[in-house]
Amino acid sequence: METQDCFRRRLATLTAHLQSSPPIQQGGPCLEMDICRAKGSSPGFKVALLGASGGIGQPLALLLKMNPLISVLHLYDVVNTPGVTADLSHTDTSAVVRGFVGKDQLEASLQGMELVIIPAGVPRKPGMTRDDxxxxxxxxxxxxxxxxxxxxxxxxxxxxxxxxxSTVPIAAEVFKKAGTYDPKRLMGVTTLDVVRANTFVAEVLGIDPKLVKVPVIGGHAGITILPILSQVTPSSSFTKDEVLYLTNRIQNGGTEVVEAKAGAGSATLSMAYAAAKFADATLHALKGEAGIIECAFVASQVTELPFFATRVLLGRNGVDEIFPLGPLNDFEREGLVKLKEELKASIDKGTAFTAKK
Known part of the structure; x- marks a missing residue:
């Protein structure tokens, strides 16, 4: 009798886990998988990953599952999510993973979430521009x-x-129409540009990339990506050839990967790494840690454009402060002028898209 009472008490404390998984038979009573996991070993944030079955989504899901600040991880996609969820749920970290598949389950995947990460969409292929x-x-x-x-x-x-x-302005317009827009809570992830810049600069300097910090401003495509090499940490000087080489490689890093994969995909692993790094910074800030500064594409008054990537201070409410560009050299000022026209066209394109519906 005592054993049965303990069993009942244990069942009473268990919560939903893999919603769409089949029941497991254990010696007569039917224990379904959706009552076979508790909340996780430690408190944390609830995070949804939309596009979890894709080339970025799967490695990003794994990296998020490993983050101790996450207690619940919802994986959503239009296909293949049950398999990704089952696979990932076998890893022995504290986050509980739940899978959702198809448009009918989108709303369920978002209920109660504190951070939503959206890598969903088609990847870039050889010869395809971001506009394509x-x-x-x-x-x-x-x-x-x-x-x-x-x-x-x-x-x-x-x-x-x-x-x-363009997609960040689209998101902003959607939230405006719904009456829920808070510019502090919407961020375009440009961390991959920073990660590449840190890596390539470290190669030129011959030091550990972990020691390098390169601010990258503007946008997240081609010439709209502008690394500010005059503000590199540690303070460094570069020759004109090095500046041209680094700027060009950082701006075309995505194309470098697309061409190297020869039609088999785009930057997925490095993007997943960068997205996980930015998510971790955001979660630490939400937790209340101070002094967390990252680059992101956000609503901004730093320039005359409505959105711009620059260094931001993250806090409990998202973006707490947007830093000015700081002193730029002649090369960087020229790059800033060039990028604004293209960036404005992309922003306008996104804003106009939502007006059509």
């Missing part, structure tokens, strides 16, 4: 953000889906 991605990915981002506005309007939202220069 627009017609497909714009609609995907709009639909997903409509779900966010309805189900978790106070969540921090990280936009990864390309072209970021």
């Amino acid at each position: 991605l627009f017609n497909i990915n714009a609609g995907i981002v709009r639909t997903l953000c409509e779900g966010v506005a309805k189900c978790c309007p106070n969540a921090i939202v990280h936009i990864i889906s390309n072209p970021v220069n």
Whole structure:
């Protein structure tokens, strides 16, 4: 009798886990998998990953599952999510993973989420520009953000889906129409540009990339990506050839990967790493840690453009402060002038897209 009472008490403390998994038979009583996991070993944040079955989504899901600040991880995609979820749920970290598949389950995947990360969309292929991605990915981002506005309007939202220069304005317009827009909580993830810049600069300097910090401003495509090499930490000087080489390689890092993969994909592993790094910084800030500064594409008054990537201070409410560009040299001022025209066109394209519906 005592054993049965303990068994009942244990069942009473268990919570839902893999919602769509089949029941497990154990000696007569039917224990379903959706009552076979507790909340996790430690408190943390609830995070949703939309586009979890894709080339970025899967490695990003793994990195998020390993983050001790996350207690619940919801994985959503239109296909293949049950398999990804089952696979990932076998890893022995404290976060509980739940899978959601198809448009009918989008809202369920977003209920109660505190951070929503959106890498959903098609990848770039050889010969394809970020503008070529627009017609497909714009609609995907709009639909997903409509779900966010309805189900978790106070969540921090990280936009990864390309072209970021256009998809962030799309998300902003969706939230404005829903009456839930908070510019502090919407961020375009440009961390990959920073990660590449740190890596390539470290190669030139011959030091550990972990010691290098390169501010990258503007946007997240081609010439709109502007590394500020005059503000590199540790303080360094570069020759004119080194500046040209580094700037060009940072701006075309995505194309370098696309061409190297010869049609088999785009930057997925490095993007997942960068997205996980930015998510970790955001979660630490949400937890209340001070002094967390990252680059991100956000609503901004740093320039005359409505959105711009620059260094921001993250806090409990998202973006607490947007830093000015700081002193630029002649090369960087020239690059800033060049990028603004292209970036403005991309922003306007995203804003106009939502007006059509």
